Amino acid sequence: MVHDIRLGMCNTLNPVLLRASSLRARWHAYCISFETAYSRGFMNHPSADDTQIQATLSRIKKRYIILSGKGGVGKSTVAVNLALSLAGRGLRTGLLDTDLHGPSIPIMLGLVGYVGTAEKEKFLPAVLKDGKLKIMSMQFFLQGRDDSVIWRGPLKHGVISQFIACTLWGDLDYLIIDSPPGTGDEPLSAVQIAKPHGAIIVTTPQAVATLDVRKSIDFCRKLALPITGIIENMSGFVCPHCGGRTDIFSSHGGEDMALELGEHFLGRIPLDANIVPLADNGKTAVDAMPDSIAAKSFSAIAELL
Ligand code: ADP
Numbered sequence: 001m002v003h004d005i006r007l008g009m010c011n012t013l014n015p016v017l018l019r020a021s022s023l024r025a026r027w028h029a030y031c032i033s034f035e036t037a038y039s040r041g042f043m044n045h046p047s048a049d050d051t052q053i054q055a056t057l058s059r060i061k062k063r064y065i066i067l068s069g070k071g072g073v074g075k076s077t078v079a080v081n082l083a084l085s086l087a088g089r090g091l092r093t094g095l096l097d098t099d100l101h102g103p104s105i106p107i108m109l110g111l112v113g114y115v116g117t118a119e120k121e122k123f124l125p126a127v128l129k130d131g132k133l134k135i136m137s138m139q140f141f142l143q144g145r146d147d148s149v150i151w152r153g154p155l156k157h158g159v160i161s162q163f164i165a166c167t168l169w170g171d172l173d174y175l176i177i178d179s180p181p182g183t184g185d186e187p188l189s190a191v192q193i194a195k196p197h198g199a200i201i202v203t204t205p206q207a208v209a210t211l212d213v214r215k216s217i218d219f220c221r222k223l224a225l226p227i228t229g230i231i232e233n234m235s236g237f238v239c240p241h242c243g244g245r246t247d248i249f250s251s252h253g254g255e256d257m258a259l260e261l262g263e264h265f266l267g268r269i270p271l272d273a274n275i276v277p278l279a280d281n282g283k284t285a286v287d288a289m290p291d292s293i294a295a296k297s298f299s300a301i302a303e304l305l
Pocket of ligand 1: 068070071104234273274275277280
C-alpha cells in the first residue's frame with residue numbers, strides 16, 4: 001500500500017511517478033502495471049484536484065489539443081513543429097505529450113535519455129530553447145525506451161491531470177497538447193481537464209484517413225470543444241531529384257472535408273523525405289531545415305494560433 005504523500009499544492013502527487021522521479025530511480029515493469037497500481041492503493045487518489053488544475057490553467061493563456069482519427073498521420077510531428085515555431089518567436093510554450101502508451105515527442109526532440117524528476121510539489125519539465133519550450137511526457141518516467149505502460153481508465157486520467165496541474169509550467173503563452181489517435185481515454189481526459197481553447201485536427205489527404213477524422217470532429221462537437229481548424233499533412237511529394245510532384249496520399253482530402261463540414265482549413269504540409277530521418281535523430285523541420293516548404297508551412301500555421 002502506498003501512503004498518501006502530502007506535498008504543498010499538489011498534495012497527492014502520483015506516488016508511483018513521484019518515487020520514480022524524486023529518487024531519480026527508473027521504473028521497473030511491475031511498477032507500471034495497472035494491477036500493481038491498483039493493489040497498492042494508487043487508484044484511490046490519482047487525480048490532481050480542481051483547485052490545483054484551475055491555478056495552473058489560469059497561468060496558461062492559450063491551450064490547443066492536437067487530434068487525429070488515425071495514427072501515423074503526423075500528429076506528433078505537427079505538435080512538435082508548432083510548439084517549436086511558437087517558442088522560436090519568443091513565446092513561452094509548453095508541450096504536453098498525453099500519449100501514455102506510445103510517447104514519441106521525446107524521440108523527436110532528442111530527449112530520449114531525459115529522466116523525469118520532481119522538486120517539492122512539482123514535476124520538472126524538460127526545457128529547450130532557452131527556457132521558452134517546456135516538455136512533459138510519460139517517456140521521462142520509463143526505465144527504457146521499450147517499456148510499456150499497461151494502464152487503463154482512471155490511472156490514465158490521474159496521470160494526465162497531474163501532468164497538467166503538477167508540472168512546473170510557470171506562466172505560458174501556449175500549451176500544445178499532443179494526444180494519441182482516436183476518441184478514447186487520453187484525449188477525453190485532456191479535454192475535460194485542460195479545457196483547450198481549440199482543437200487542431202491533423203489528417204492525411206486520402207479518403208480512408210479523412211473518414212476517421214470525421215470522428216474527431218464529431219468528438220469535438222459533442223464535447224463543445226471549438227475546432228480551430230484542420231491540417232492536411234503529407235500533402236503531395238515533390239521529388240528532390242526531378243522536381244516532379246506526386247500526390248502519394250491523394251490530394252486535397254483534408255481541405256475538401258473542412259469545406260464540406262464548415263470547418264476552418266489551417267493549411268497543408270508536404271510529404272518531405274527529410275522529415276523521417278530528422279525525427280528519428282531528434283531533429284525537427286522547423287529547426288533543421290527552416291527554409292523548407294514544410295518548415296515554412298508549420299510556421300505559417302503557428303502564426304494563426
Ligand atoms: P502520429 O503522431 O499521427 O502517429 P507521427 O507524427 O509520429 O504521427 O508521424 C508518423 C511518421 O511520419 C513519423 O516517422 C514522422 O517522421 C513521419 N512524418 C510526419 N509528417 C511527415 C511529413 N510531412 N513528411 C514526411 N514524413 C512525415
